[in-house]
Amino acid sequence: MKTILITGSTSGIGKALVYHLMDDQFDLILVGRNQLLLDELEKFVKKEVPKRRIFTYVMDFGKLEDVYQVSNVIKKNHPQIDYLYHNAGAVPQTKNAWTKDGHLEALQINYLSMLLMNEILLENVLNSSEKTILHTTSMSASKKFYMDEISMMSQYGRIKIYGISKLFSRLYFHHLATIHNDLKIKLINPGIVFTNQIRHMIPKPLRFLEGGVRLFIKDPNQVAGHIKSIIKKNQEVPIELYKGNKIEKHAKINLDQDLQKEVMMYSMDLLKGYSL
Numbered sequence: 001m002k003t004i005l006i007t008g009s010t011s012g013i014g015k016a017l018v019y020h021l022m023d024d025q026f027d028l029i030l031v032g033r034n035q036l037l038l039d040e041l042e043k044f045v046k047k048e049v050p051k052r053r054i055f056t057y058v059m060d061f062g063k064l065e066d067v068y069q070v071s072n073v074i075k076k077n078h079p080q081i082d083y084l085y086h087n088a089g090a091v092p093q094t095k096n097a098w099t100k101d102g103h104l105e106a107l108q109i110n111y112l113s114m115l116l117m118n119e120i121l122l123e124n125v126l127n128s129s130e131k132t133i134l135h136t137t138s139m140s141a142s143k144k145f146y147m148d149e150i151s152m153m154s155q156y157g158r159i160k161i162y163g164i165s166k167l168f169s170r171l172y173f174h175h176l177a178t179i180h181n182d183l184k185i186k187l188i189n190p191g192i193v194f195t196n197q198i199r200h201m202i203p204k205p206l207r208f209l210e211g212g213v214r215l216f217i218k219d220p221n222q223v224a225g226h227i228k229s230i231i232k233k234n235q236e237v238p239i240e241l242y243k244g245n246k247i248e249k250h251a252k253i254n255l256d257q258d259l260q261k262e263v264m265m266y267s268m269d270l271l272k273g274y275s276l
């Protein structure tokens with residue numbers, strides 16, 4: 001039995017992955033922000049596979065204190081996590097949205113909360129035999145970024161900040177891979193997938209076109225099938241980037257070492273109130 005923790009498990013790619021893993025030998029730790037959706041999912045899994053061990057935790061990435069507290073509970077309850085899958089993410093519904101922690105919502109939900117959670121649970125992953133961290137990245141993470149843009153970020157559109165957050169996540173994982181070369185880090189670019197994230201980007205008056213859009217872009221089930229095979233793939237280098245179920249050979253990742261260091265210093269400063 002291996003243990004997998006999945007964030008953003010209650011809809012889209014995360015939920016489809018839970019369905020795909022139900023018939024597999026995994027203890028499931030499911031993280032979501034909505035208790036009702038988590039309860040429904042837990043009930044469904046227990047009905048389909050009564051012997052599967054399943055644990056659920058409510059965590060809102062929009063509240064850093066919540067992420068800190070719940071991650072520490074998970075850390076205590078599950079000393080070994082074989083696969084830690086950072087999948088939760090969102091493009092905010094409105095431009096210039098801020099969290100109560102005082103951060104741009106897109107930055108906190110797609111990066112800062114994930115970083116805080118990963119720093120807390122890293123020890124549990126390192127305690128396991130698989131030592132695998134996965135993350136749903138995006139093609140928008142390939143953009144160029146200069147550190148002096150930080151002060152201008154609040155003027156950027158929500159999709160641009162989302163892309164920068166996904167870039168920061170990638171830089172963080174590359175940084176992590178240089179420190180822990182026994183880790184296996186799998187970054188997954190799913191392409192464009194028909195989930196709530198895409199649905200919410202279609203302006204309301206055009207929602208009637210949804211059915212047509214759905215025909216041209218990927219289905220979360222198809223992507224989850226790929227992710228299931230990626231989870232099991234052997235890995236020879238500490239970090240790999242997948243597109244579909246194949247390694248992306250010519251991935252344009254901004255791997256500038258100086259930028260990596262600067263982003264890490266900036267991020268750790270934002271989280272300095274938390275003992276890590």
Ligand SMILES: NC(=O)c1ccc[n+]([C@@H]2O[C@H](COP(=O)([O-])OP(=O)(O)OC[C@H]3O[C@@H](n4cnc5c(N)ncnc54)[C@H](OP(=O)(O)O)[C@@H]3O)[C@@H](O)[C@H]2O)c1
Pocket residue numbers: 007008009010011012013014032033034037059060061062087088089090109136137138139189190191192193194195196197198220
């Ligand atoms: N769809 C695409 O085309 C696409 C492309 C590239 C990358 N991605 C990435 O793929 C990942 C999964 O997204 P998806 O496409 O499956 O969209 P989705 O259906 O909207 O799923 C996003 C998941 O993140 C959770 N989430 C959102 N805000 C949260 C918060 N504040 N706290 C905790 N959890 C939160 C959602 O919870 P609820 O279930 O409660 O809503 C949901 O489970 C995301 O990281 C996304 O950026 C998607």
